[in-house]
Amino acid sequence: MLTAEAFALNLFWPVATIVLYYLSKALYRRWRVVWLSPLFAAPAILIAIAVVLQASYQDYMRETHWLLALLGPATVAFAVPIYEQRALIKRYWPILLAGVSVGSTTAMVSAWGLASLFGLDESLRLSLMPRSISTPFAIVVSGDIGGVPNLTAVFVVITGLFGAAAGQILLRLLPLQSGLARGALFGMGAHGVGVATAREIGREEGSIAGLVMVLVGLTNVLAAPLIAWAMHAA
Numbered sequence: 001m002l003t004a005e006a007f008a009l010n011l012f013w014p015v016a017t018i019v020l021y022y023l024s025k026a027l028y029r030r031w032r033v034v035w036l037s038p039l040f041a042a043p044a045i046l047i048a049i050a051v052v053l054q055a056s057y058q059d060y061m062r063e064t065h066w067l068l069a070l071l072g073p074a075t076v077a078f079a080v081p082i083y084e085q086r087a088l089i090k091r092y093w094p095i096l097l098a099g100v101s102v103g104s105t106t107a108m109v110s111a112w113g114l115a116s117l118f119g120l121d122e123s124l125r126l127s128l129m130p131r132s133i134s135t136p137f138a139i140v141v142s143g144d145i146g147g148v149p150n151l152t153a154v155f156v157v158i159t160g161l162f163g164a165a166a167g168q169i170l171l172r173l174l175p176l177q178s179g180l181a182r183g184a185l186f187g188m189g190a191h192g193v194g195v196a197t198a199r200e201i202g203r204e205e206g207s208i209a210g211l212v213m214v215l216v217g218l219t220n221v222l223a224a225p226l227i228a229w230a231m232h233a234a
Contacts, residue, residue: 013060017046021038037193071139088211089211096212103216108132111129123147125231131155134156134191135191163193167197182198184208187208187212187216188212
C-alpha cells in the first residue's frame, strides 16, 4: 500500500519539473535572456536540487517517466506544420530538400567525426549523432542506431541553446534578407529552441523554422541508420 510519504515523494519531481518550467517560461517572456529559457533554467535548477538531496538520475526518471511518454503525441503533432505549409513546400521543395539533406548529413557526420577525434566511446558517438534534431525524433533515432536516448536528449538541449544563440549572431553577420533563409537557419541549427527564437523575429521565420525542423527530423529518422552503418564501415 502506498503511504502518504511515498506518494509525496512520487509527486515531488514531476511537480518540481512542471513548476520550474512555467516559472522560467514566465521569466523568459519578460526578460529575453537565453539563460532564463525553460530549456536551460529549469534543468539547471533541477540538477542543483538533485545534488542537494543526493538524488540520482534514476530516481528522477523513475518518477517522471510519464512526462517523457508525452513526447509520443508531440511527435504525431509535428504533422500539423507540414500540412499547414504544404504550399510553401510545393513552391520551394528543391531548396528545402537540398538544405535539409546537406544540413542533416553535415550535422551527423561532424558529430561522429569530432567524437571520434576526441576518443569518445561508440555509445557516446552514436548518442551525439542525432543531437541536431528535436527531442522526439532524436530519442527514436538514438535508440535505433544503438545510442543512449536519455543522453541524446541532453545533447539536444545543449545544441538547441547554443544553436539559437549562434543563430542570432549569424543574422547580424550574414546578409540574409528573406524569411525563408532566416527561418531555415534556426530550424536546421537549433530545432525547437530555434523555432521559438525565429518566432520572436517574425511570423514567417517562425513558420519556416518549424517546417524545417520537422523535415530535418524525418530525414534523420530515415538517414541516421545508414550514416551510422557507413561510419562503422569506414
